[in-house]
Amino acid sequence: MxxxxxxxxxxxxxxxxxxxxxxxxxxxxxxxxxxxxxxxxxxxxxxxxxxxxxxxxxxxxxxxxxxxxxxxxxxxxxxxxxxxxxxxxxxxxxxxxxxxxxxxxxxxxxxRARRLPALVGLSNVALLRAADEAAQLRSMLAAAQHVVVLGGGFIGLEVAATAVALGKRVTVLEAAPRLLSRAVSPELSEHVLAVHRAAGIDIRVGALIGKWHTEGQRLASIDVDGESLPVDLLMVGIGAxxxxxxxxxxxxxxxxxxxxxxxxxxxxxxxxxxxxxxxxxxxxxxxxxxxxxxxxxxxxxxxxxxxxTGAARPHDSVPWFWSDQGGLRLQMAGLVPAPGTPGEHTVRRPGANAASFSLLHYVDGVLRCVESVNAALDHMMSRKLLEAGRSPDAAVAADPAVPLKTHLA
Ligand SMILES: Cc1cc2nc3c(=O)[nH]c(=O)nc-3n(C[C@H](O)[C@H](O)[C@H](O)COP(=O)(O)OP(=O)(O)OC[C@H]3O[C@@H](n4cnc5c(N)ncnc54)[C@H](O)[C@@H]3O)c2cc1C
Incomplete structure (x- = not known):
């Protein structure tokens, strides 16, 4: 250059x-x-x-x-x-x-946030991608009593957890049979569902969404599984x-x-x-x-x-991601194997308390992905293990008394 x-x-x-x-x-x-x-x-x-x-x-x-x-x-x-x-x-x-x-x-x-054409232009429907949309959602949240979140993905669940912490009544509608289905294992989906429900969020998975009912420029209610659900504010979190x-x-x-x-x-x-x-x-x-x-x-x-800058080298990195949802800090390293992958095996590693654990996913004995819940140290070590291509013995990895960093030595 x-x-x-x-x-x-x-x-x-x-x-x-x-x-x-x-x-x-x-x-x-x-x-x-x-x-x-x-x-x-x-x-x-x-x-x-x-x-x-x-x-x-x-x-x-x-x-x-x-x-x-x-x-x-x-x-x-x-x-x-x-x-x-x-x-x-x-x-x-x-x-x-x-x-x-x-x-x-x-x-x-x-x-860009995926839109639903039928809802574009309605004054109580929000998307979330950019700061101006977030500022709009923030002021709409302040005025709303019942918040409905369409989509049980990361952003939808983060907004739902924030809204419930603000004292709102919150309903999450997810059409798939489980939360976060594209990104996390079924075991982690189950845990996230239980934690959010315990926090008071009404989560409906496998939700069958029918008609939208408007009053003027506002969305008034949604038909869900045959029930009419009134809406003060709808946040659309259906991907990007x-x-x-x-x-x-x-x-x-x-x-x-x-x-x-x-x-x-x-x-x-x-x-x-x-x-x-x-x-x-x-x-x-x-x-x-x-x-x-x-x-x-x-x-x-x-x-x-x-x-x-003339120092080209091929891209090579272990993907990782985090999501904070109320009291849940989810951290994923690697890509979770699709459910039913031949040779798949999952090990649960307990954490410091009941709200903390990691799921280590192996395929044919090779570590592919680690999902950590409120277990930051396990996450850091998992990234290092995956980068180094190390696969700790499953029985030992399940023992919380043996730090994961032992397997890096
Ligand atoms: C609400 C929210 C929460 C998130 N939380 C997490 C999280 O907890 N953890 C995590 O890992 N990731 C999270 N993400 C994802 C993360 O923010 C994105 O992966 C990251 O921002 C991607 O960076 P990017 O530069 O590729 O795209 P972006 O940050 O989306 O930036 C793209 C930019 O390009 C601009 N642009 C588009 N077209 C043009 C054009 N023609 N001319 C000029 N500009 C243009 C857009 O306006 C935008 O500003 C979150 C995302 C959102 C929206």
Whole structure:
């Protein structure tokens, strides 16, 4: 990379922020432009479904203050999304009409909350992806008595746990037969369900949702399993879709995500992509996948910085994720085997108290994934074990008197 190289980053979320930090640290002297759709500098999204909703005036937590970008020589284009990419001319056009030239372009466009067309425009229906949506949800929560959460995934359950802690009556509707079914084991789903029910959340799994009833611009009630459920506020947490429109229009290969190789290069190697918007080849799983997590955004940004600074190395990281839901701190390392995978075996490792344990999932004796509940040390050690490719003997791993770090020696 020469000092005259221009890098344009389209995004402004977690992956883009980490990419800026990595480029600044590498100190290669490229001119960097950060193009953000949102008005704000990059901020942390995880608190938006947790502490942010509880405090009436907590602002979004910025990754870095404005002065940092200026000092790092990064030009910010806030509230001015990219509207077109010309790969032949190596330019990006912004909504304002500004045109930026680039030698390397990075797409970090993330995901958008999945919507239900029938509910768009109703005044008491909320989505949660960006800080402005979180601020809106926070003020709607303050006024609501009965909160209905559609979707028993991570964000829906985090909001439900926050709402019940705020003294609201909360109902969660999940169409699948169990909570968090795409991301955690059936054993962990059961535990999460029991804990939330004990906290007073009315959780209905396998919910059969019928008609929506509106009064003017408000959602008044929902038919669920033949019952009419009144609604003050509906939070829709039914997953996210990768933001690929710009990449597709530019002719880049997309398949439920922008397809990248192990160096984060798209089908045009001058263009990279990082974070939630990518479909990438996972060396450990031996297949392409898309992940939505802070860890994935961080690690892919690191791989992209290496590619951009001439120190390319293939992406290789153990996925991990956390979710705080009231008194539950869930931490997952690795990818949970699909239920019924041949050779699958699960070991329960008790923790320091009844509310704390880890589930170690093996396939053919090889450790694949560890799900920890209120067991931070087990989680940290599990990540190290998975990184090192170590599989502790199942009988010993189940003994809480033997620290997991013993198996690293
Ligand atoms: C409420 C909430 C809670 C979460 N909690 C956790 C958690 O507890 N643990 C965890 O690991 N992960 C959590 N996540 C997920 C985590 O925040 C994401 O995985 C991470 O932010 C992904 O980073 P990203 O940069 O790929 O995408 P994002 O952070 O989504 O950023 C993408 C950005 O690109 C912008 N953009 C899109 N199109 C354009 C365009 N054309 N021009 C310019 N900008 C554009 C978007 O406006 C957005 O700002 C949570 C997410 C949410 C929404």
């Amino acid at each position: 020469t000092s005259s190289q221009d890098i344009v980053i389209i995004g402004g979320g977690h992956a883009a922020a980490q990419l800026c930090a990595g480029l600044a640290e590498a100190g290669q002297g490229a001119r960097v432009h950060l193009v953000c759709e949102e008005d704000s500098m990059p901020y942390h999204r995880p608190p938006l479904s947790k502490t942010f909703l509880k405090s009436p005036d907590e602002p979004p937590q910025l990754h870095r203050p404005e002065a940092w970008y200026a000092e790092a020589g990064i030009t910010l284009h806030l509230g001015d999304p990219a509207s077109a990419i010309d790969r032949a001319a190596h330019t990006v056009t912004l909504r304002s009409g500004a045109v930026l030239g680039w030698e390397r372009l990075v797409l970090a466009t993330g995901t 879709v990768p933001e690929t429109a710009l990449a597709q229009a530019a002719g880049l290969e997309c398949a439920d995500g922008i397809v990248v190789d192990e160096y984060m290069q798209t089908s045009d190697e001058a263009v990279l992509a990082v974070g939630d918007c990518t479909r990438f080849p996972d060396r450990r799983a031996g297949q392409a996948m898309r992940l939505e997590s802070v860890q994935n955004a961080n690690d892919q940004a690191r791989t992209a910085v290496a590619t951009l």
